[in-house]
Amino acid sequence: xxxxxxxxxxxxxxxxxxxxxxxxxxxxxxxxxxxxxxxxxxxxxxxxxxxxxxxxxxxxxxxxxxxxxxxxxxxxxxxxxxxxxxxxxxxxxxxxxxxxxxxxxxxxxxxxxxxxxxxxxxxxxxxxxxxxxxxxxxxxxxxxxxxxxxxxxxxxxxxxxxxxxxxxxxxxxxxxx
Amino acid sequence: xxxxxxxxxxxxxxxxxxxxxxxxxxxxxxxxxxxxxxxxxxxxxxxxxxxxxxxxxxxxxxxxxxxxxxxxxxxxxxxxxxxxxxxxxxxxxxxxxxxxxxxxxxxxxxxxxxxxxxxxxxxxxxxxxxxxxxxxxxxxxxxxxxxxxxxxxxxxxxxxxxxxxxxxxxxxxxxxx
DNA sequence: GGAATTCCTTGACCTGGATCAAGTTTTTCA
DNA sequence: TGAAAAACTTGATCCAGGTCAAGGAATTCC
Numbered sequence: 001x002x003x004x005x006x007x008x009x010x011x012x013x014x015x016x017x018x019x020x021x022x023x024x025x026x027x028x029x030x031x032x033x034x035x036x037x038x039x040x041x042x043x044x045x046x047x048x049x050x051x052x053x054x055x056x057x058x059x060x061x062x063x064x065x066x067x068x069x070x071x072x073x074x075x076x077x078x079x080x081x082x083x084x085x086x087x088x089x090x091x092x093x094x095x096x097x098x099x100x101x102x103x104x105x106x107x108x109x110x111x112x113x114x115x116x117x118x119x120x121x122x123x124x125x126x127x128x129x130x131x132x133x134x135x136x137x138x139x140x141x142x143x144x145x146x147x148x149x150x151x152x153x154x155x156x157x158x159x160x161x162x163x164x165x166x167x168x169x170x171x172x173x174x175x176x177x
Numbered sequence: 178x179x180x181x182x183x184x185x186x187x188x189x190x191x192x193x194x195x196x197x198x199x200x201x202x203x204x205x206x207x208x209x210x211x212x213x214x215x216x217x218x219x220x221x222x223x224x225x226x227x228x229x230x231x232x233x234x235x236x237x238x239x240x241x242x243x244x245x246x247x248x249x250x251x252x253x254x255x256x257x258x259x260x261x262x263x264x265x266x267x268x269x270x271x272x273x274x275x276x277x278x279x280x281x282x283x284x285x286x287x288x289x290x291x292x293x294x295x296x297x298x299x300x301x302x303x304x305x306x307x308x309x310x311x312x313x314x315x316x317x318x319x320x321x322x323x324x325x326x327x328x329x330x331x332x333x334x335x336x337x338x339x340x341x342x343x344x345x346x347x348x349x350x351x352x353x354x
Numbered sequence: 355g356g357a358a359t360t361c362c363t364t365g366a367c368c369t370g371g372a373t374c375a376a377g378t379t380t381t382t383c384a
Numbered sequence: 385t386g387a388a389a390a391a392c393t394t395g396a397t398c399c400a401g402g403t404c405a406a407g408g409a410a411t412t413c414c
Contacts, residue, residue: 013272014350037257042264072249079256080214086263087219093270094310095190133271140393173191315401317363
């Protein structure tokens with residue numbers, strides 16, 4: 001469980017390319033899969049900044065589940081939520097182009113940040129490119145196109161959303177001129 | 178739960194392109210996510226052939242879980258297994274090229290079919306292309322290349338594996354000449 | 355069992371986005 | 385606070401694989 005900081009869960013290709021699966025902040029648990037399924041971890045993880053992580057040994061964790069009414073159900077709900085998230089990620093990777101994925105990410109950020117029109121990137125653009133399955137160069141170019149189309153304004157880590165409807169449409173299907 | 182037949186779970190893009198998430202046969206359950214998470218289904222599903230499906234209403238299902246010792250743990254294991262599968266699918270889509278994904282699929286088939294060197298495609302090549310995130314044309318072309326490279330022989334629905342090591346390497350990193 | 359439909363293959367062409375390279379900005383840290 | 389390192393941007397080029405089109409094999413179903 002992340003106590004403080006931010007960790008990424010990711011896969012690496014043979015050539016060293018990285019695909020981020022999740023980014024977790026304080027309060028989130030991760031790494032349960034091998035507890036219930038008994039094999040190795042399905043992915044790697046790494047702190048993105050100075051972090052404090054709590055570790056609960058497998059046996060204690062299983063004890064806790066059997067002894068705590070409702071905990072099992074909460075875990076089922078948590079794993080289900082992650083399945084849903086993966087579903088969205090597969091949809092994005094397979095069925096959407098990079099501009100749509102980037103637009104979707106900005107919109108997700110805005111929702112996470114109280115629906116603010118001015119959002120702060122919580123990660124570097126390089127990490128962002130690994131999250132949405134592209135390269136830093138492409139992120140750079142598409143942010144520029146979004147700016148040229150007056151959808152957003154970018155100032156280092158801050159993105160100001162100027163055309164929410166435009167971004168929503170772009171995230172669903174659209175493409176940039 | 179699939180009693181008889183075969184069903185696919187999939188996502189559709191706005192343009193009608195399809196990405197298959199799972200294909201389930203007899204004995205497999207699916208569609209649990211909204212039971213534990215309370216929202217809508219994360220994806221669509223459709224029978225690939227004449228099938229018989231059993232439906233367990235949410236309330237009965239939850240009752241069954243609370244009354245049956247061990248069932249909760251089994252469900253946690255099942256959802257964990259699916260999380261792992263998604264992890265592999267995201268890795269394939271994002272970090273591997275189409276020849277590697279197709280090779281991996283053939284190898285998976287072979288493992289499912291008692292490690293036979295002669296495997297039978299359980300689905301059409303069009304469905305296969307939707308499963309590995311490509312088009313029928315590309316599947317066709319790559320099977321041809323694999324044949325030219327003496328990795329396999331194809332006869333309609335039957336694939337004969339002639340170079341297992343070659344396929345394994347291709348599935349991990351390689352590319353075809 | 356043969357006509358119609360569906361599925362698959364092959365060719366020609368095109369494009370989104372990756373890669374390589376060379377600046378420029380931002381951040382880090384002594 | 386300023387030099388070095390890291391992160392980002394921009395341009396030029398390339399190619400995997402998608403799309404469109406048309407012909408060929410399997411299946412379906414009366």
